[in-house]
Amino acid sequence: MTAKPVALRDVVEALDAELRTADIPDYGGAMNGLQVANGGAVRRVAVAVDASRDAIKQAAIAGASLLIVHHGLFWSGAQPITGVRYDKYRALFGADLAVYASHLPLDCHPELGNNVRLARALALTPDGGFARYKTIDVGVAGAAHEPTADVVERVRVFAAAYGGTVRTSVPTNGRVTRRWAICTGGGASSETLQEARARGIDTLIVGEGPHHTTVEAVEHDLCVVYAGHYATETLGVQALGAWIEDRFGVPWSFLHLPTGS
Numbered sequence: 001m002t003a004k005p006v007a008l009r010d011v012v013e014a015l016d017a018e019l020r021t022a023d024i025p026d027y028g029g030a031m032n033g034l035q036v037a038n039g040g041a042v043r044r045v046a047v048a049v050d051a052s053r054d055a056i057k058q059a060a061i062a063g064a065s066l067l068i069v070h071h072g073l074f075w076s077g078a079q080p081i082t083g084v085r086y087d088k089y090r091a092l093f094g095a096d097l098a099v100y101a102s103h104l105p106l107d108c109h110p111e112l113g114n115n116v117r118l119a120r121a122l123a124l125t126p127d128g129g130f131a132r133y134k135t136i137d138v139g140v141a142g143a144a145h146e147p148t149a150d151v152v153e154r155v156r157v158f159a160a161a162y163g164g165t166v167r168t169s170v171p172t173n174g175r176v177t178r179r180w181a182i183c184t185g186g187g188a189s190s191e192t193l194q195e196a197r198a199r200g201i202d203t204l205i206v207g208e209g210p211h212h213t214t215v216e217a218v219e220h221d222l223c224v225v226y227a228g229h230y231a232t233e234t235l236g237v238q239a240l241g242a243w244i245e246d247r248f249g250v251p252w253s254f255l256h257l258p259t260g261s
């Protein structure tokens with residue numbers, strides 16, 4: 001399918017406005033927005049969770065002129081453009097491929113966000129936010145009344161579709177989920193566990209978290225469901241790809257590159 005090219009500037013402006021890129025706080029290395037420009041035209045979009053070497057290579061092979069990612073290129077701060085980094089930039093420039101990154105703005109978006117989309121995929125209906133970060137709630141929370149094992153089974157099916165596996169901090173037998181929360185990616189931390197306790201959450205679905213969170217979860221009698229960092233952050237970038245196609249008529253594809261975490 002040959003679509004009419006659209007101006008990169010227009011796509012970036014629309015994304016920035018929709019995602020409130022300038023207003024949503026984030027960690028410095030996230031550098032949300034356009035990270036690498038191209039010659040100015042977008043004919044095809046590729047979306048991926050990470051701006052990895054393989055994602056750049058596959059986006060170039062797919063003929064994409066814009067790669068949209070959740071985890072951008074600059075997490076480690078200022079670094080010399082040598083070795084793998086050089087290879088990545090050479091591939092980007094060689095393919096005239098722009099990169100747009102959206103981290104927390106994409107996590108917390110009320111319609112396209114990773115958290116709200118994961119809730120929907122798990123047949124859970126949010127009624128509020130979770131995982132407070134500065135001025136925003138990164139995640140979502142809601143009410144339910146069903147065996148926790150049933151919730152976890154749906155998470156397992158979802159994660160498996162993206163090549164992931166699921167673990168829980170406590171056995172699910174006999175447990176009932178009445179109040180759940182979701183924080184995708186590295187969503188389990190001492191802070192989110194404390195918040196879960198304060199908000200009466202009994203089931204917390206995350207991507208991953210450090211070992212101590214499993215210990216704390218048991219002490220808080222909280223079922224933390226670890227569904228994989230990668231798997232839980234696949235939905236937002238796909239929602240963005242579809243959103244751009246709707247708005248600009250530019251075709252898009254998802255580059256499935258599981259990381260094992």
Ligand SMILES: [Zn+2]
Nearest residue numbers: 185186229233
């Ligand atoms: Zn992440």
